[in-house]
Amino acid sequence: MARAGNKNIQAKLVLLGDMGAGKTSLVLRFVKGQFHEYQESTIGAAFFTQVLSLNEATVKFDIWDTAGQERYHSLAPMYYRGAAAAVVVYDITSMDSFQRAKKWVLELHRQGNPKIVMFLVANKADLAGKRQVDNEEGEQYARENGLSFLETSAKTAQNVNELFYEIAKGVAKAM
Ligand code: GDP
Ligand code: MG
Numbered sequence: 001m002a003r004a005g006n007k008n009i010q011a012k013l014v015l016l017g018d019m020g021a022g023k024t025s026l027v028l029r030f031v032k033g034q035f036h037e038y039q040e041s042t043i044g045a046a047f048f049t050q051v052l053s054l055n056e057a058t059v060k061f062d063i064w065d066t067a068g069q070e071r072y073h074s075l076a077p078m079y080y081r082g083a084a085a086a087v088v089v090y091d092i093t094s095m096d097s098f099q100r101a102k103k104w105v106l107e108l109h110r111q112g113n114p115k116i117v118m119f120l121v122a123n124k125a126d127l128a129g130k131r132q133v134d135n136e137e138g139e140q141y142a143r144e145n146g147l148s149f150l151e152t153s154a155k156t157a158q159n160v161n162e163l164f165y166e167i168a169k170g171v172a173k174a175m
Contacts, residue, residue: 011044011171012082014064016104018097019071019090022123023153026089027065030164034058035074035155057172061085061164075101077111084174085117085167090138092122092151093130098138105145117170118147126153 015023028034048068051117052059064083069075080086090101101120108118120142121161122133123154135151142149148166 007172007175009057009059009172009175010062011059011066011168012062012085013085013087013167014080014083014085015066015089016075016108017028017070017087017121018094018099018100018103018104019068019098020094021080021089021101022152022154023070023087023089024065024150026087026121026160026163027058027063029154029157029160031063033157035157037091039086041154050164052168054102054165054168054172057101057168057175059168059171060167074107080108080111083112083116084171085119086112086122087119087163087167088131088147089121090121091124092133092138095126098133102141105147115174117167119163119167120145120147120149122149122151124155125151125152125158138166 017023025039027048046065048063050061057173086108088101088104090097094153121137150159150163150164
């Protein structure tokens, strides 16, 4: 229920990160509460909406997921245009995906709005036995580059709702 004086915010949120990091899985976990072990990487809706109610605001997210274009390591400027929030995802079992995530952060800084709410997300935390990227390494990079940081698992749902709530709070504050 909307409260008096409550803000209604519409926010474009973009997902970045290498193919296979778990972008689509995180969105599907958040929007539908589902997880697919064999998530199809290139097919599927690339656009989702979801509403989150905070005390101070109601945030309607327009979530832009990639449909495989990240394969070419760049995304069209229209993908970033007007984004209020960005989530850069890597896979903790792949050092490569972490190195690439840094490149996505640079691209975001180049293309994006300077007031954008940015998260670095270390996904697949459930696969700790195959970990190649220490939590501290991700956290430190995020801190040094002005991003918030969370470890998530789309599979177990660890920190997935928390991630989107934190983004919503950040967006509400920025507006
Ligand atoms: P995208 O290319 O970044 O959109 O990545 P996908 O969401 O398509 O995920 C790639 C693969 O990783 C799929 O087989 C998913 O089932 C798997 N995956 C995604 N997130 C997780 C996770 O948190 N834990 C585990 N174990 N697998 C995951
Ligand atoms: Mg995908």
